[in-house]
Amino acid sequence: xxxxxxxxxxxxxxxxxxxxxxxxxxxxxxxxxxxxxxxxxxxxxxxxxxxxxxxxxxxxxxxxxxxxxxxxxxxxxxxxxxxxxxxxxxxxxxxxxxxxxxxxxxxxxxxxxxxxxxxxxxxxxxxxxxxxxxxxxxxxxxxxxxxxxxxxxxxxxxxxxxxxxxxxxxxxxxxxxxxxxxxxxxxxxxxxxxxxxxxxxxxxxxxxxxxxxxxxxxxxxxxxxxxxxxxxxxxxxxxxxxxxxxxxxxxxxxxxxxxxxxxxxxxxxxxxxxxxxxxxxxxxxxxxxxxxxxxxxxxxxxxxxxxxxxxxxxxxxxxxxxxxxxxxxxxxxxxxxxxxxxxxxxxxxxxxx
Numbered sequence: 001x002x003x004x005x006x007x008x009x010x011x012x013x014x015x016x017x018x019x020x021x022x023x024x025x026x027x028x029x030x031x032x033x034x035x036x037x038x039x040x041x042x043x044x045x046x047x048x049x050x051x052x053x054x055x056x057x058x059x060x061x062x063x064x065x066x067x068x069x070x071x072x073x074x075x076x077x078x079x080x081x082x083x084x085x086x087x088x089x090x091x092x093x094x095x096x097x098x099x100x101x102x103x104x105x106x107x108x109x110x111x112x113x114x115x116x117x118x119x120x121x122x123x124x125x126x127x128x129x130x131x132x133x134x135x136x137x138x139x140x141x142x143x144x145x146x147x148x149x150x151x152x153x154x155x156x157x158x159x160x161x162x163x164x165x166x167x168x169x170x171x172x173x174x175x176x177x178x179x180x181x182x183x184x185x186x187x188x189x190x191x192x193x194x195x196x197x198x199x200x201x202x203x204x205x206x207x208x209x210x211x212x213x214x215x216x217x218x219x220x221x222x223x224x225x226x227x228x229x230x231x232x233x234x235x236x237x238x239x240x241x242x243x244x245x246x247x248x249x250x251x252x253x254x255x256x257x258x259x260x261x262x263x264x265x266x267x268x269x270x271x272x273x274x275x276x277x278x279x280x281x282x283x284x285x286x287x288x289x290x291x292x293x294x295x296x297x298x299x300x301x302x303x304x305x306x307x308x309x310x311x312x313x314x315x316x317x318x319x320x321x322x323x324x325x326x327x328x329x330x331x332x333x334x335x336x337x338x339x340x341x342x343x344x345x346x347x348x349x350x351x352x353x
Contacts, residue, residue, distance in 0.1 A: 045100040053138040060128040066184045081185040083260045088190040102177040110170045118163040119149035131181040191254040198248035202277045209270045216243045236344040255325035272335045279305025294324040
């Protein structure tokens with residue numbers, strides 16, 4: 001099954017759920033008089049889900065705007081502005097279904113001077129604050145192109161409302177629909193790198209650029225479950241959880257940004273290593289880029305690894321090979337901790353121990 005056929009099927013399933021929810025709402029309103037059904041703004045979009053090849057989303061912010069281009073290449077969708085890193089299919093599917101479900105409620109202004117009030121000016125206009133979505137098929141033909149403006153509260157409850165203008169037209173509309181255009185390229189990605197529970201970690205080792213090593217082991221006798229093996233008990237730590245915080249870096253581990261690893265230099269900048277109880281080995285290397293550190297992850301099943309570890313190593317390698325990630329500052333700090341950074345200063349000399 002091709003990726004686009006799979007996307008079309010998922011969109012169709014979501015569409016059925018949306019329609020079923022709408023039918024339930026109609027049943028609850030059986031004793032009231034409703035207005036005539038609203039017309040869809042783009043009535044034929046759902047029929048073309050299987051042939052969609054590119055979705056562009058732009059968001060205006062004052063005098064500039066960010067563009068996200070999601071493009072299909074064979075069976076895969078990627079974000080062009082992030083070296084074609086894979087799109088989160090669920091997010092893309094929800095957007096396409098929401099576009100298909102846009103329904104006209106009433107016509108609004110045709111006066112361009114009033115577009116500013118409802119954020120429907122062209123995005124190239126200085127001070128514009130709307131969004132724009134363009135959908136193209138495999139032949140490059142535009143099948144959806146609209147400016148998305150302000151949301152308007154639905155005081156009666158029910159579905160959200162938004163101001164919309166078809167690109168190139170003067171007529172604006174109030175439509176029923178909940179569109180999430182997000183903020184930038186990274187928001188359309190599945191940002192998870194790893195999610196290895198801290199309790200699964202048997203040991204970890206941080207190696208500084210100068211070769212200094214910080215070793216951590218799992219110890220069930222401790223409340224914190226982890227300890228440093230090469231820091232004497234006489235040294236006061238900045239936190240009793242310092243070792244555990246490092247061991248837990250691979251749990252719920254997501255990135256802030258992503259790029260191809262090619263072109264970055266991952267030498268002489270230290271590394272972090274983790275071993276799980278069932279034999280999964282993870283290595284994190286660093287590349288300095290100005291004042292930032294990009295990370296590169298490598299995985300393998302060690303000697304004696306069980307089947308689960310071997311499977312996970314393969315899955316993580318397939319997902320992360322060739323990519324470099326910018327992590328949240330606190331995770332970078334923990335991955336690059338040293339004996340000095342986790343120890344309190346000596347009370348007499350003030351020096352790190």
